[in-house]
Amino acid sequence: MKKVFCFVLMPFADEFTFVYELGIKPALDELSKKMDLDPKVERADERLAIKEDKVQEIVKFIKNSDLIIVDITGGNPNVLWELGFCHALKKNVIILAQSGEKIPFNIRTRDVLHYTFSIQGLDDMKKNLSRKLKNIIYEIQRSRSTLRFDEEIENLIYGVQEGLLSIDRDSILKNLAKNEINRLFGRVRGLEKGEFDLRNEKPNLEIIKYFCDYVRQLDTEECEYNTLSTYDFWKEITNEGTDFEYLMANIQAARYGAQIRRVFLIDGRKHPDENVKSDALFQKILEHHYNDTERYRDKIETRVFFSPCYEEDLQTYKNFGIWIKGAERILLRPEYEKGGRMLRTLFIYSNEQKLSVPSFQDNYNEIITYGTHFREIWNKSKKLDTKHFK
Structure with missing residues (x-):
């Protein structure tokens, strides 16, 4: 036999004991024989009479029940709250009310089973309730075969x-x-639809969207974004020079007052004359930074550092960004495959107002360390100029 758990919510009064004993329980008993069911029925006041914290117990029973029968006769505030909670959890609910009962406005559109409080009326209610239960229980059994109830x-x-x-x-x-x-x-x-896309990394467009979303949240003069950039990062974030949406997001943040400081860490051995024009894509990237941010130079500072020990510096400082808004901070740290393709980006979050959370304190310490790295490189760098890419 298949078990079905039913919880009954109604005012705690003697009158409703007759509704429960002569209408609700018989309807379930009758249905159990027809559908090979083993219904487990609990009424809140029967089950919880000796419980001190009835609200938590009722919440637990609602969560664990397959269906809820709610009698809103009398407009009992507790019962109406419990009905709202059932609705929030998208539970299977049957609403009962005595004939002539004034139904609250936001419940009138629901399917309410009205009954008369008499022997005949409760017998009729039992039959009508049995029909409703049959349809709901059928749907419950169908749903149980899906992953939703795993x-x-x-x-x-x-x-x-x-x-x-x-x-x-x-x-x-x-x-x-x-x-x-x-x-x-x-x-x-x-x-x-029977479709599944197995992939081990986000497509470029999704990577770009993530970074743009976060930079666009820098929308006041109290916001900062300090970032140590590399060629590999900008090759990815611009989709190999075809999409400069991320740079536009930086410019938007600057228009709102955010302070953005960026240093390009560049291999000085590849570019001994401190000019990247031998690499057409890198030239395009720096040229966009120089020209597109011209109107916002007071808010977007772009610098370059041609490192004579590039591999060593990259290992020490890495490619990262520090996003600051009020008490909140995020360290964005991309990681790459050997070929230079972005493999993933770590987002490390902290909040100065919640450093009592152990992980936030550890994250904050790491962000401070990267902030020190940024200042070290910033102090070694030079302001981006046309001589670096033309």
């Missing part, structure tokens, strides 16, 4: 929900979370 999947979904509770609504982590959920949503929807 215990492991439910635990993963619950874990995501718990993780979201730890992120403030106005945190800069909001966009990262939204992007990841949207990406997962799109891939799961693809599975519905």
Whole structure:
């Protein structure tokens, strides 16, 4: 026999015991024989009479039940709150109300089963309720065969929900979370159609979108972005010189008042004359930086450092960006394959107001270290000029 867990919510009053005993329970008992079911029925006041924290117990039962029967007769505030909670969880709900009951405005559009409080009325309610239950239980059984009700999947979904509770609504982590959920949503929807795209890295356009989203959040004069850039990074972020959206996002941030400082770490052995014109793509990248940011030189400072020990300096300082907005900081640290293609980017977050969180304190220390690296290179660098690319 298939188990179905039903939770009944109604006012804690003697009158509703008759509704429960003569209408609701018989309807489920009758259906159990016809559909080979083993219904487990719990009524809130029966189950929770000796519980001190009834609200938490009711919440637990609602979460764990397959279907909920709610009697809103009398407009009991507790029952209406519980109905709203059921709705938020998208639970299977049957709403009951005595005939003549004034239904709250936002519930009138729902399918409400009205009944008369009499022996005959409760018998009629039992028959009508049985029909409704049959349809809902059929849908429950069908749903149980899907991954939505797989215990492991439910635990993963619950874990995501718990993780979201730890992120403030106005945190800069909001966009990262939204992007990841949207990406997962799109891939799961693809599975519905029998499609799956297996890949080990984001396509260029997706990489560009992530970086642009974060730079565009630098929208006040209190924001900063300090970054040590490389040729490999700009080759990727511009899709080999065909898309300068990321640079435009930097310019947009500067228009809003953000201070952006960028140093290009360049191999001085490849370019001993401190000019990159021998590399057409690098020349194009520096030329765009020089020309496109001309109107915002007070906010976007671009420098170059032709390192005589490029490999050693790259190993020490790496390619990174430090994003600062108020108390929040993100270290963006791309990593590359041997061929120079971007493999992934690490986003390391901290919040000065939440350094009691151990991971935030560790992250903050790492960000401070990279800030020191940036100042060291900045002090060695020269302001970008036409002589560096023409």
